[in-house]
Amino acid sequence: xxxxxxxxxxxxxxxxxxxxxxxxxxxxxxxxxxxxxxxxxxxxxxxxxxxxxxxxxxxxxxxxxxxxxxxxxxxxxxxx
Amino acid sequence: xxxxxxxxxxxxxxxxxxxxxxxxxxxxxxxxxxxxxxxxxxxxxxxxxxxxxxxxxxxxxxxxxxxxxxxxxxxxxxxxxxxxxxxxxxxxxxxxxxxxxxxxxxxxxxxxxxxxxxxxxxxxxxxxxxxxxxxxxxxxxxxxxxxxxxxxxxxxxxxxxxxxxxxxxxxxxxxxxxxxxxxxxxxxxxxxxxxxxxxxxxxxxxxxxxxxxxxxxxxxxxxxxxxxxxxxxxxxxxxxxxxxxxxxxxxxxxxxxxxxxxxxxxxxxxxxxxxxxxxxxxxxxxxxxxxxxxxxxxxxxxxxxxxxxxxxxxxxxxxxxxxxxxxxxxxxxxxxxxxxxxxxxxxxxxxxxxxxxxxxxxxxxxxxxxxxxxxxxxxxxxxxxxxxxxxxxxxxxxxxxxxxxxxxxxxxxxxxxxxxxxxxxxxxxxxxxxxxxxxxxxxxxxxxxxxxxxxxxx
Numbered sequence: 001x002x003x004x005x006x007x008x009x010x011x012x013x014x015x016x017x018x019x020x021x022x023x024x025x026x027x028x029x030x031x032x033x034x035x036x037x038x039x040x041x042x043x044x045x046x047x048x049x050x051x052x053x054x055x056x057x058x059x060x061x062x063x064x065x066x067x068x069x070x071x072x073x074x075x076x077x078x079x080x
Numbered sequence: 081x082x083x084x085x086x087x088x089x090x091x092x093x094x095x096x097x098x099x100x101x102x103x104x105x106x107x108x109x110x111x112x113x114x115x116x117x118x119x120x121x122x123x124x125x126x127x128x129x130x131x132x133x134x135x136x137x138x139x140x141x142x143x144x145x146x147x148x149x150x151x152x153x154x155x156x157x158x159x160x161x162x163x164x165x166x167x168x169x170x171x172x173x174x175x176x177x178x179x180x181x182x183x184x185x186x187x188x189x190x191x192x193x194x195x196x197x198x199x200x201x202x203x204x205x206x207x208x209x210x211x212x213x214x215x216x217x218x219x220x221x222x223x224x225x226x227x228x229x230x231x232x233x234x235x236x237x238x239x240x241x242x243x244x245x246x247x248x249x250x251x252x253x254x255x256x257x258x259x260x261x262x263x264x265x266x267x268x269x270x271x272x273x274x275x276x277x278x279x280x281x282x283x284x285x286x287x288x289x290x291x292x293x294x295x296x297x298x299x300x301x302x303x304x305x306x307x308x309x310x311x312x313x314x315x316x317x318x319x320x321x322x323x324x325x326x327x328x329x330x331x332x333x334x335x336x337x338x339x340x341x342x343x344x345x346x347x348x349x350x351x352x353x354x355x356x357x358x359x360x361x362x363x364x365x366x367x368x369x370x371x372x373x374x375x376x377x378x379x380x381x382x383x384x385x386x387x388x389x390x391x392x393x394x395x396x397x398x399x400x401x402x403x404x405x406x407x408x409x410x411x412x413x414x415x416x417x418x419x420x421x422x423x424x425x426x427x428x429x430x431x432x433x434x435x436x437x438x439x440x441x442x443x444x445x446x447x448x449x450x451x452x453x454x455x456x457x458x459x460x461x462x463x464x465x466x467x468x469x470x471x472x473x474x475x476x477x478x479x480x481x482x483x484x485x486x487x488x489x490x491x492x493x494x495x496x497x498x499x500x501x502x503x504x505x506x507x508x509x510x511x512x513x514x515x516x517x518x519x520x521x522x523x524x525x526x527x528x529x530x531x532x533x534x535x536x537x538x
Contacts, residue, residue, distance in 0.1 A: 010354035024353060025362050027391075029433040033525055034500065037428065040270040041160065041249060041259075053525075070268070071390040071430075073350065075222055 001079050003068070012077070013063070020063050036062040039070065154324070156316035158256030160249070160266060175327045177260040178313065181251040182329045184262070188244075188275060189336045193304060195465075202301035203285070204239070207341060211238050217307055224248040224257050225277075225417070226311060229342065237342040240298070243335040246311055247277050247417065254311040269387040269418050271425050277417035278302045279464045281338040283457070284384050284416035290456055291383065291448060293376040297413045298340040306334035343412055349394035352409065366436065368409045375445045377411055378431060378492050382481055382499055383457070385473070387426040388418035394430070420461070422469045424477050425503035432500075435493040438517075441485065449485040454478040477502065480511050493517070500524055
């Protein structure tokens, strides 16, 4: 499954099996360094965590429901 | 220098892709706001409706909303409804919370009306004067908080309006993030209080002026505006639940808002990044960024300790040198709602990763930092009703920034790294420590000493 930026057609991330691969080097670097910050109102959905890092079993969920929604403007993308 | 003519504005994009609804009747309150007699005479509002846009929305946007909400979610709260269900919160408690929020929203408006009565004409006066004509109010569907755009009769956007009580996780949000509660547990950023976006928007603009970098974020004012098309939670209540209206109190469509200038001829930074990625040259973007502009943006973000500077919150202007055809990109920071937190926690600066060379910061930037009079902003923060802890946090981080900027080889990346670590329980020590960059990266990349709730309990 590919995460496509609708306006440009750019594939910004891909899910292969259980793994999400981020194609943009700046976004990848940011997430590698800082993880994904979980908004406080959603932390219960992430076992009370305030940050979910790469490698965490909750990472895919955090990327799809938090990073995509609040950092990447979800409406600008589609999973295909 | 000229602005590239083939640039499509956000507005063009929104218009063509039908991501907007068209509404009418913007009216600035004329009796309470000192300058309103000027503003209201300039913003003449039409009763007409742009039917084409209405048609496009009725066939797309509204369907999505119908599919989304749980039938039991009588207030159409969306995400927060899930938590109400999980915690089994009784309806009467929710009604009580809604009633409390309505009172708070009203009192907040009255409080700010007093402040507005003491203010002189703001920086947007020129825009009002240049648009002495019929205007329309457009609701922008994109984003998580309610945003309205004022357009002139040429359909050109001129102003952006954000009602405070329609922000994400505020009571009257219409985009699936309505929230009857007001505490840290139900916020987007734990240390940025709800119902304060107008203060942050205005202060960031004033900060940019104080730093000598005006233009890096939109001009902004605070105003009380009424429109019969603003959203109110009560409008979502179905006919079989009308008895609830009495219990939650009457609606108020006269709202405390921020008003910002619309920046034309831009696109968002994320789109630009995708364009470079698509052509297989992601790092090529670094060659067109303007170094001074990037330094100035970082300065703004350090001083405001923005908790939400993601790529979608930067606009891009492209400047083409007519002689050399060399393209330069300048960024503008928009949506400063999550700035000036109560504590120096949650710093989020996407530009962090763009300093790949990690050269020492310029003397120009060092001079700006050393000559910055933080007491002027601290005084403004008092006037704008920021909390004591927010002001103290601001003073603390500027003191740290000044100290860091005196270090000979410090880079933008390193300052960002140290500022991000301020959120840890021994944050100030870490920020000013002698740790190397790899050591700081290792700390930031680990959960060691990660502070979430222990340091401050709201």
